[in-house]
Amino acid sequence: MRRANRLVTTGCLTTLIALIVVLGVVVSWLWYRNWHDGNVNSERREQALAAILEQAHARAGDTDRALETSDITDVDALTGVIWQHSKAPVITYDASHREFTATAASSAHYDAKAILPGGGSGQVTRCFVFTFTHRPGQAWKPRVSERDDDVCRPSTQIGNRVRLALTRILSMYAEDMTRARVQETLDPTGRRSFEVKSVVRQSDTTTVTVVVWSSGAAVDQCYRFTRHAPGGDGQGSATAVPVSSC
Structure with missing residues (x-):
């Protein structure tokens, strides 16, 4: 019985040492990786x-x-x-x-x-x-x-809002593009992200000038949006270019 106990103890000790060695290898590998x-x-x-x-x-x-x-x-x-x-x-x-x-x-x-x-x-x-x-x-x-990143944060916000405005302007029908309707489409919540200054329609081209604001109205940039073709059904194209003033 004592001999059997010694064999069991020796086997457990060997297994424990093996586990410690394996654990050490794994830890070393993880540290190296x-x-x-x-x-x-x-x-x-x-x-x-x-x-x-x-x-x-x-x-x-x-x-x-x-x-x-x-x-x-x-x-x-x-x-x-x-x-x-x-x-x-x-x-x-x-x-x-x-x-x-x-x-x-x-x-x-x-x-x-x-x-x-x-x-x-x-x-x-x-x-x-x-x-x-x-x-x-x-x-x-x-x-x-x-x-610093803070300097560019308003610029990044305005860039994102310009892309949003392009999508919304392109979704409108030409006959609906009055100053009031464009204002409502661009800024439905009235958060003053956009301020539509003018809408001019000539033939199949509509030009919209908009002041685009960053959050808190810290920075603003005037943009000229140009919408070609009827639009409203996903057809046509729209462009946006910054201008010095509206």
Whole structure:
């Protein structure tokens, strides 16, 4: 009986030691995977951030070249050129300094490694302020500044609301597009997200000028919406371009 007890005790001890060894191997593997994946994710995050910065400078360069090669002097037309290349939802003009300021956030996704199968997706976002200054007799002077995320939050909200307004304007029938009806369609809850200034219909084109507000009316941007074709049934197209004022 004692011998049998010793054998059982020895067997249990061996099993316990084996379990401890296995547990140690598993813990070491998990620690290594966490360390390795963390390093890989940090590297991929930095690459995504570098790509965002490179793209921001490329957009500034493209905008600068477009401004230099244009003979445009009208502020609204110049605003359109800047928007076309920067895609900034908010673009303002300071007449005293002859300077345009465009504010936009840029995001990039990257594949994030994870211990569990399937991995994941990471995202990085940066806020940029582009300025384009033009002195008489001088070339355009572009500048790119990286700012805190809070600076771009109103711009991002306005961009989202412009896309929503495009969808709602495209859903309307041309004969229904009076100033009051468009106002009701864009801002049915009366939260002052939109303020319709004018609606002009010519042939198969309807032009709507709207002030688009960010939350709390902290920032606003005037937009010119152009709706082509009858609409209302999902047909036709609509565009939105920021302008200096309504």
